[in-house]
Amino acid sequence: MKKKKTNITIRELFRKKLELAEVTPDIDLNAKIMQKAARQEFLRFNPGNFNVFYLGGIVVAGITTGMLLFSGSNNLNKSVESPAISSTDSNYIEIQVEKPLKESPVFSTKPGKESINTTHIVNSVVKLNPETPTIKEPMEKNISVPSVLHKSFAKNNIFNQDTIDKKLLQNSLKSESFLVDPQVTAGCAPLKVNFHNNLSSYDSCRWTFGDGGFSTQRDADWIFDVEGEYRIGLLVYNHNGKILTSVATVTVYPRPKVHFEISPEKAVLPNNEIRFLNYSSNAVRFRWDFGDGSTSDFFEPNHTYAKVSNYNVRLTVFSEFGCSDSLTVMNAFSGSDYKIDFPNAFIPNQQGPSGGYYSSKSDEAAQVFHPSFSGVSDYQLKIFSKLGIPIFESNDVNLGWDGYNKDQLCEPGVYIWKVRGKFRNGEPFVKMGDVTLLKN
Amino acid sequence: MMSDPQIIELCAKHNRKAQQELYDKYSRLLLGVCLRYATDRAEAEDILQDSFLKIFYSIKDFTGSGSFIGWLRKVAVNTAITHYHKNLKYRYHIEIEEFVSTETGVTSFEEDFFTSDELYMVLNELPPGYRMVFNLYAVEGYKHKEIAEMLGIDTNTSKSQYSRAKAVIRDKLEKLGKLRNSYSENS
Numbered sequence: 001m002k003k004k005k006t007n008i009t010i011r012e013l014f015r016k017k018l019e020l021a022e023v024t025p026d027i028d029l030n031a032k033i034m035q036k037a038a039r040q041e042f043l044r045f046n047p048g049n050f051n052v053f054y055l056g057g058i059v060v061a062g063i064t065t066g067m068l069l070f071s072g073s074n075n076l077n078k079s080v081e082s083p084a085i086s087s088t089d090s091n092y093i094e095i096q097v098e099k100p101l102k103e104s105p106v107f108s109t110k111p112g113k114e115s116i117n118t119t120h121i122v123n124s125v126v127k128l129n130p131e132t133p134t135i136k137e138p139m140e141k142n143i144s145v146p147s148v149l150h151k152s153f154a155k156n157n158i159f160n161q162d163t164i165d166k167k168l169l170q171n172s173l174k175s176e177s178f179l180v181d182p183q184v185t186a187g188c189a190p191l192k193v194n195f196h197n198n199l200s201s202y203d204s205c206r207w208t209f210g211d212g213g214f215s216t217q218r219d220a221d222w223i224f225d226v227e228g229e230y231r232i233g234l235l236v237y238n239h240n241g242k243i244l245t246s247v248a249t250v251t252v253y254p255r256p257k258v259h260f261e262i263s264p265e266k267a268v269l270p271n272n273e274i275r276f277l278n279y280s281s282n283a284v285r286f287r288w289d290f291g292d293g294s295t296s297d298f299f300e301p302n303h304t305y306a307k308v309s310n311y312n313v314r315l316t317v318f319s320e321f322g323c324s325d326s327l328t329v330m331n332a333f334s335g336s337d338y339k340i341d342f343p344n345a346f347i348p349n350q351q352g353p354s355g356g357y358y359s360s361k362s363d364e365a366a367q368v369f370h371p372s373f374s375g376v377s378d379y380q381l382k383i384f385s386k387l388g389i390p391i392f393e394s395n396d397v398n399l400g401w402d403g404y405n406k407d408q409l410c411e412p413g414v415y416i417w418k419v420r421g422k423f424r425n426g427e428p429f430v431k432m433g434d435v436t437l438l439k440n
Numbered sequence: 441m442m443s444d445p446q447i448i449e450l451c452a453k454h455n456r457k458a459q460q461e462l463y464d465k466y467s468r469l470l471l472g473v474c475l476r477y478a479t480d481r482a483e484a485e486d487i488l489q490d491s492f493l494k495i496f497y498s499i500k501d502f503t504g505s506g507s508f509i510g511w512l513r514k515v516a517v518n519t520a521i522t523h524y525h526k527n528l529k530y531r532y533h534i535e536i537e538e539f540v541s542t543e544t545g546v547t548s549f550e551e552d553f554f555t556s557d558e559l560y561m562v563l564n565e566l567p568p569g570y571r572m573v574f575n576l577y578a579v580e581g582y583k584h585k586e587i588a589e590m591l592g593i594d595t596n597t598s599k600s601q602y603s604r605a606k607a608v609i610r611d612k613l614e615k616l617g618k619l620r621n622s623y624s625e626n627s
Contacts, residue, residue, distance in 0.1 A: 010578070010606055010609055010610060010613075011577075011578040011606075013554070013559070014559060014563075014574075014578050014579050014609075015578060015579050015581075017554070017556045017559050018472070018476055018556055018559055018560070018563075018579055019579050020469070020472070021472040021556045021560075022468035022469050022471070022472045023468060023471040023472045023475050023484075023560075024468050024471070025467050025468065025471045025485060025488060026485065029467075029485050029488065029489065030460075030463060030467070032489060033463065033488075033489050033492045033493070034456070034459065034460065034463070036489065036493055037459060037492070037493055037496045038456070040493060040496075040497065041454055
């Protein structure tokens with residue numbers, strides 16, 4: 001308590017003194033903040049504040065872009081034909097890269113073998129090698145590329161270096177790729193896919209599996225653990241420095257999750273009706289196998305077993321994509337609750353013999369000596385006095401001892417009981433003990 | 441002098457004058473908040489600066505429900521938390537002596553015994569983690585669960601840091617008090 005009081009005071013002390021405390025900032029902080037705010041303001045384009053600065057910025061940007069485009073097309077020595085145009089009959093996109101200019105790759109699509117344009121391109125590219133860096137002018141002339149496309153690609157090169165690969169992959173998606181050859185294109189997680197690279201000779205290759213994984217093997221096996229749609233990419237580096245790319249899509253469906261419980265937990269066969277509680281997720285179809293030859297397609301079936309035995313209960317669930325999961329509970333009822341237990345004292349009814357038949361409700365006062373049991377089939381109870389004289393006998397588990405012997409209330413004291421019999425599963429039981437007869 | 445609603449409205453349009461007005465009006469209060477979360481004055485002013493940039497930028501999001509001052513404080517506190525996270529890697533060390541604080545018998549402190557400058561000093565000397573939790577819990581009045589979420593720590597960490605922070609503070613305040621007494625005795 002003492003400690004707590006202190007806490008509160010420290011807390012209150014600081015709160016009272018500091019919650020609304022004011023501290024005057026340095027004067028030049030004001031200027032700094034306003035300056036920064038203004039700069040931020042300026043950088044954030046706001047059409048409402050359109051002014052001469054924005055105009056100037058746009059003009060400068062325009063000029064710069066123009067210049068970059070111009071010099072860029074000179075430097076790149078390349079021709080571009082958009083895959084979008086030619087990919088109708090092309091299987092893959094071929095990228096040719098000059099070694100010294102790695103960061104500005106030269107594109108060329110290879111739509112077929114017949115186009116004159118393509119011949120030009122290929123020829124010109126072949127000449128491009130590190131030793132002859134000066135052949136820039138003639139290239140330009142040779143190549144006839146739709147200017148619009150050219151521009152757009154040049155732009156890509158200059159401003160979006162890192163998106164080139166993506167762009168290419170996206171474009172080539174349009175064509176069925178022959179490099180990537182997954183044997184399976186869709187399946188249930190975890191999905192193992194075997195990828196095959198159809199090219200026979202190349203320098204090196206690299207698979208990317210769309211989930212962050214990659215491989216440099218020629219044929220790659222990959223296991224997708226998580227559901228989703230994966231874009232598989234293959235980059236092949238050819239001997240002559242060309243890059244071939246190809247993509248494919250693999251769809252991985254989620255696997256349903258099976259889970260069920262048996263209720264009651266410790267069922268007593270055969271008579272109890274067993275309820276099966278289904279906690280499966282992602283599933284649309286269910287298949288129960290109760291282990292006794294019968295099955296059910298219900299979500300949560302009830303089932304009654306005809307005889308006592310060890311049953312393996314199996315539930316198989318299916319998702320909408322046909323993915324399945326199953327769970328088998330072996331010996332589902334082995335832990336079942338066969339039992340017989342006796343109390344160690346009771347208080348007979350003083351008013352006269354009750355007969356000995358009881359139910360859990362009628363015998364709340366514990367006036368009858370009887371077992372708590374389940375699954376008992378054969379039963380014989382005997383009660384003896386301390387001297388070993390038999391006093392009571394019952395062959396019915398529902399008939400207990402009411403504490404009377406020949407309509408005479410027995411003396412309070414200790415009596416001996418012995419029980420033998422069989423459970424429904426065939427297991428015999430023999431028990432003995434003592435019980436104290438109490439007086440009210 | 442503009443009223444708060446006027447300031448808010450004009451600031452939302454990025455009016456320079458209104459921004460200046462807002463600064464003049466609230467910078468002292470907010471620096472008071474920032475200083476509690478900082479190691480020193482310079483850091484506090486850094487936080488204040490970032491807070492104001494945030495305020496100017498997002499004032500259009502202020503819905504008008506709740507108090508404006510409360511909103512401003514919240515922005516400052518959040519900025520301080522961001523700052524704390526950003527600088528976390530440079531200050532993961534906690535001096536050992538901070539842990540060797542004993543819970544001694546002083547149970548209460550007189551409110552006016554310490555000046556707010558002294559309290560600021562005590563806060564500034566705290567290890568940053570303690571300072572964050574203590575400020576958020578004791579002064580700002582957040583619950584440990586909320587603090588845990590804000591700082592990305594466990595609720596129990598928040599609780600234990602708070603109680604350790606208290607122990608350290610108590611220690612420091614006592615020393616400060618003794619120092620003060622010895623001065624007054626001498627004079």
